[in-house]
Amino acid sequence: MENQTEVSEFILLGLAKLQKLCCFLFILFLLLYVASVLGNGAIMAVLLAEPRLHTPMFFLGNLSCLDISYSTVTVPKMLAGFLSKHQIISFTSCLVQLHFFHFLGSSEVILLAVMAYNRYVAICNPLRYMLVMNPQVCLLLAAATWTTGFLHTLMQTVMTSQLHFCGRKRVHHFFYEIKPLLSLACSSTRLNLSLLNIVTGTIALTPFIITLLSYLYIISFLFLKVQSWEGRRKAFSTCTSHLTVVALLYVPVLFNYMPHSVRGSSEREMIITLIYTIITPALNPLIYTLRNQEVKTALRKALGRKLLPGKNE
Numbered sequence: 001m002e003n004q005t006e007v008s009e010f011i012l013l014g015l016a017k018l019q020k021l022c023c024f025l026f027i028l029f030l031l032l033y034v035a036s037v038l039g040n041g042a043i044m045a046v047l048l049a050e051p052r053l054h055t056p057m058f059f060l061g062n063l064s065c066l067d068i069s070y071s072t073v074t075v076p077k078m079l080a081g082f083l084s085k086h087q088i089i090s091f092t093s094c095l096v097q098l099h100f101f102h103f104l105g106s107s108e109v110i111l112l113a114v115m116a117y118n119r120y121v122a123i124c125n126p127l128r129y130m131l132v133m134n135p136q137v138c139l140l141l142a143a144a145t146w147t148t149g150f151l152h153t154l155m156q157t158v159m160t161s162q163l164h165f166c167g168r169k170r171v172h173h174f175f176y177e178i179k180p181l182l183s184l185a186c187s188s189t190r191l192n193l194s195l196l197n198i199v200t201g202t203i204a205l206t207p208f209i210i211t212l213l214s215y216l217y218i219i220s221f222l223f224l225k226v227q228s229w230e231g232r233r234k235a236f237s238t239c240t241s242h243l244t245v246v247a248l249l250y251v252p253v254l255f256n257y258m259p260h261s262v263r264g265s266s267e268r269e270m271i272i273t274l275i276y277t278i279i280t281p282a283l284n285p286l287i288y289t290l291r292n293q294e295v296k297t298a299l300r301k302a303l304g305r306k307l308l309p310g311k312n313e
Helices: 016-049 058-083 091-124 126-132 135-161 178-182 190-225 229-237 240-257 266-291 293-303
Strands: 009-012 087-090
Touching: 009 091, 016 058, 016 266, 058 087, 058 091, 058 135, 058 266, 087 091, 091 126, 091 135, 091 178, 091 190, 091 240, 135 178, 135 190, 178 190, 190 229, 190 240, 240 266
Parallel strands: none
Antiparallel strands: 009 087
8 A cells, every 4th residue: 555646536437338328328317317406496486485384294395305305416427427428536535525425315215204204193193293393393303304414424534534544536326425435445445334234224214114004003994994995095195105106225235235246237236226316306296286276286385377287186
């Protein structure tokens, strides 16, 4: 190590093997990014404009904010990569992108668990919902979500900043992800991998367990307490949007972060990462507006014309 030059910048290779499709991929991902920003931005604007939606849709507004920020951290850099084959970036800029990517991703995972608990209270304790999930509690849960995501990521960022890099500096990814970066380190990454596997695994699995328990309670309540099939159907229909979003986020994330090895198929990991960094944020507004009559009504009112079907779900 003493005879090797310390690396202070990295070359981002991106989707180098798909250069022949760069024009098509550039247009596709640009459209998905624009759809994500406009869709989530519209939801946030409607929720801010309609006071009666502030409390019941408070967490949906947070999710939309996270989705816009999450895709903005990675997509512009990837789009720039299609215009220039390779991108050179300093180690400091790399750490900044890494920090915000994991901060926003961790916060979104936790927020989905909070939204599952919110569904549980609304369905199983409807008469006490406004007491249990009052504005102060919602604000506290949202603040805890963002703070936990930030502190978890801060630890990972500080640990990564202490590593030494020499020799190799080509990152086989379309943004600076933790696993490809660790594979380039000259110094020991054992502690970093332990944090990645244990802490990040805990951040992912704990909200997943909370979400699972919330829906187990909901299902048992509906089958034991609700006698009519129509009542059960209506209750389940309010959960389908959230369950779809959970599946779209958790399945690819678990595929990427649960394996204990830092080395793996970079192409496979990039494709999986594309799902939850670009596709999922673009689909979330569509999923929630199609299944939420209040949001559809508010959108029609805000835009002044019928952009969405008016039939009840």
